Amino acid sequence: MSxxxxxxxxxxxxxxxxxxxERGDHTALDELLADDFVGVGPRGFIRSRExxxxxxxxxxxxNSSFEVSDLRIRILGGTAVVVAAQTQESVNGDADAGGAFRFTLxxxxxxxxxxxxxxxLSPRAAAAPG
Known part of the structure; x- marks a missing residue:
C-alpha cells in the first residue's frame, strides 16, 4: 500500500x-528508516540501515545539536526528494563530527x-560563483 x-x-x-x-534515538529511527535504507556520509562512506x-x-x-533548514521538497509520484541545509554539533567516537552540510533525502x-x-550528505561549501 502506498x-x-x-x-x-x-x-x-x-x-x-x-x-x-538530534536525540540519537535509534528506536524512533528504527520506525522511520525503510528496510532497505542506504546512507551516504560526507566523506563518501556507505551505511546500511543496521x-x-x-x-x-x-x-x-x-549529537548536541542537529538543525535542518532551507527545505526544498519535490513530490515525484509516491516518492519525495528533499534537498536541505543542515548543521550539527556532534562527535563520532572521540572525533568532532560537527559541521554544515547539504543533504538529499x-x-x-x-x-x-x-x-x-x-x-x-555532503559538506556545505560557499555558494558557487554566478
Whole structure:
C-alpha cells in the first residue's frame, strides 16, 4: 500500500527524523528508516540501515545539536526528494563530527506511512560563483 505524499506531510516527516537524529534515538529511527535504507556520509562512506542505527545504539555518535533548514521538497509520484541545509554539533567516537552540510533525502510512502529510503550528505561549501 502506498501513501499519498504532500509537501506538508514530508516536511513533518523531516522534522520528526531530524529530532530523532538530534536525540540519537535509534528506536524512533528504527520506525522511520525503510528496510532497505542506504546512507551516504560526507566523506563518501556507505551505511546500511543496521549500521546507521548501530551508531546510536552504541553511542558512538552523539549529537548536541542537529538543525535542518532551507527545505526544498519535490513530490515525484509516491516518492519525495528533499534537498536541505543542515548543521550539527556532534562527535563520532572521540572525533568532532560537527559541521554544515547539504543533504538529499529520499522519502517514500511505504506500508501506509512515510519512510526514509536514502540519504546523501555532503559538506556545505560557499555558494558557487554566478
Amino acid at each position: 501513501t499519498t505524499l504532500s509537501e506538508q506531510a514530508v516536511a513533518d516527516f523531516v522534522r520528526d527524523w531530524s529530532a530523532a537524529e 549500521q546507521w542505527l548501530e551508531r546510536y545504539r552504541s553511542k558512538t555518535v552523539r 529520499i522519502v517514500t510512502g511505504e506500508d501506509g506511512r512515510l519512510r526514509l529510503a536514502g540519504l546523501h
